[in-house]
Amino acid sequence: MSIFEDMRNKQEELLRTERLPHVWCPGCGIGIVLNAFLRAVIRRKIDPEKLVVVSGIGCTGRTAGYVNVDSFHTTHGRAIPFATGIKFARPDLNVVVFSGDGDLFAIGGNHFVNAARRNHDLLIIAVNNFTYGMTGGQHGPTTPTGAYTTTTPYGNPDRPFNIPHLAISLGVPFVARWTTYHVNQLQNSIYKALGMKGFRLVEIISQCPTVYGRRNSMKSPLSMMEYFQKNSIIKPNASFEEMELTYNGKIVVGEFRVRTNIPTYEERFDDVIRRAQNEN
Amino acid sequence: MTQKKYERKAVVKILEDRCKGCWYCVNYCPTKVLVISDKMNAKGYHPPEFREDKEHVCIACHLCELYCPDFAIFVEELK
Numbered sequence: 379m380s381i382f383e384d385m386r387n388k389q390e391e392l393l394r395t396e397r398l399p400h401v402w403c404p405g406c407g408i409g410i411v412l413n414a415f416l417r418a419v420i421r422r423k424i425d426p427e428k429l430v431v432v433s434g435i436g437c438t439g440r441t442a443g444y445v446n447v448d449s450f451h452t453t454h455g456r457a458i459p460f461a462t463g464i465k466f467a468r469p470d471l472n473v474v475v476f477s478g479d480g481d482l483f484a485i486g487g488n489h490f491v492n493a494a495r496r497n498h499d500l501l502i503i504a505v506n507n508f509t510y511g512m513t514g515g516q517h518g519p520t521t522p523t524g525a526y527t528t529t530t531p532y533g534n535p536d537r538p539f540n541i542p543h544l545a546i547s548l549g550v551p552f553v554a555r556w557t558t559y560h561v562n563q564l565q566n567s568i569y570k571a572l573g574m575k576g577f578r579l580v581e582i583i584s585q586c587p588t589v590y591g592r593r594n595s596m597k598s599p600l601s602m603m604e605y606f607q608k609n610s611i612i613k614p615n616a617s618f619e620e621m622e623l624t625y626n627g628k629i630v631v632g633e634f635r636v637r638t639n640i641p642t643y644e645e646r647f648d649d650v651i652r653r654a655q656n657e658n
Numbered sequence: 659m660t661q662k663k664y665e666r667k668a669v670v671k672i673l674e675d676r677c678k679g680c681w682y683c684v685n686y687c688p689t690k691v692l693v694i695s696d697k698m699n700a701k702g703y704h705p706p707e708f709r710e711d712k713e714h715v716c717i718a719c720h721l722c723e724l725y726c727p728d729f730a731i732f733v734e735e736l737k
């Protein structure tokens with residue numbers, strides 16, 4: 379058996395196959411991200427017993443229900459606090475947060491910035507489809523200025539978060555962005571991130587043809603994929619301005635920051651405990 | 659006669675009931691051996707068909723597997 383066949387078979391073992399086909403729409407990018415994530419886990423030879431996947435609410439949040447490892451489908455916006463608690467209680471586990479842009483950066487935004495600032499030992503897979511997919515396509519904090527959504531029928535007046543810039547400003551040791559077109563690079567970045575410690579963020583620009591693409595002249599799954607293919611620029615040393623996403627504009631992708639020597643919150647906390655114990 | 663460029667390396671199995679007919683596999687297969695078909699699965703989607711001919715063979719690149727959002731593809735390599 380070739381390594382690819384072996385990986386594909388192991389991927390089936392990491393899925394709750396009895397629940398497939400999954401709920402995601404035809405061509406939804408979340409399945410591509412999950413596909414890449416599972417391959418990276420297999421390549422890292424992570425013991426499934428030592429892996430926990432935590433999701434919030436939303437289409438992306440449904441991921442927790444399809445992985446055949448211990449998983450948590452938490453309340454909306456609270457995936458990171460749940461994950462933080464799991465990591466604290468069981469430092470031996472690899473804790474991965476797999477959630478959507480609305481969940482992580484709208485209702486969960488404050489948890490994101492503070493967990494990032496403290497450098498909690500978590501891998502965050504952030505599926506950014508520019509919208510609240512599950513609830514029908516409202517605009518959110520990642521919707522590009524000018525985009526049409528159910529709540530911005532004349533174009534979005536808001537300015538979206540520049541997610542990599544935000545993470546880098548908080549000292550996050552690993553920050554990468556890819557689109558679902560970049561299936562290999564995406565898998566490689568997750569693989570690399572799984573081998574590191576601290577707060578690691580992989581943002582994936584993903585297609586929601588059903589409620590976002592439809593209102594923005596990209597109704598078919600392939601038309602959204604073509605947009606990613608034609609407009610992505612790989613630039614690891616991109617400036618903050620270049621990382622900004624604009625409506626139907628260029629998408630700058632790459633591994634923007636890779637640092638290996640920043641102590642995690644958990645390590646600093648252990649240190650505090652050691653010092654306290656030495657005093658007695 | 660056109661010279662055959664590639665050697666036949668694998669056969670592709672499609673779990674038709676998982677497929678949702680997004681056509682990523684069809685679009686990104688470099689040798690175009692996955693084609694849109696008229697077949698319909700239980701949910702009403704059209705799974706692709708694996709169709710090789712003299713000039714189009716599967717080169718076992720596994721790209722179709724990587725792009726499939728629905729875990730519907732297995733590329734089985736020929737020994």
Ligand SMILES: Cc1ncc(C[n+]2csc(CCOP(=O)(O)OP(=O)(O)O)c2C)c(N)n1
Nearest residue numbers: 436437438454478479480481509510511512
């Ligand atoms: C406390 C609370 N507020 C609002 C909602 C409604 N709600 C469900 S999913 C969602 C947004 C999901 O967006 P995102 O995280 O981007 O996920 P997607 O569906 O796009 O993958 C919202 C607002 C909720 N379930 N709970």
Ligand code: SF4
Nearest residue numbers: 402403406437511586
């Ligand atoms: S609504 Fe959008 S994000 Fe949700 S499953 Fe459908 S395509 Fe995916």
Ligand code: SF4
Nearest residue numbers: 687716717719720722
């Ligand atoms: S493995 Fe490669 S060549 Fe074979 S069907 Fe899939 S995409 Fe095409």
Ligand code: SF4
Nearest residue numbers: 677678680681683726
């Ligand atoms: S990529 Fe998967 S779901 Fe899409 S058409 Fe091909 S087999 Fe079907």
Ligand SMILES: [Mg+2]
Nearest residue numbers: 478479509511
């Ligand atoms: Mg979303």
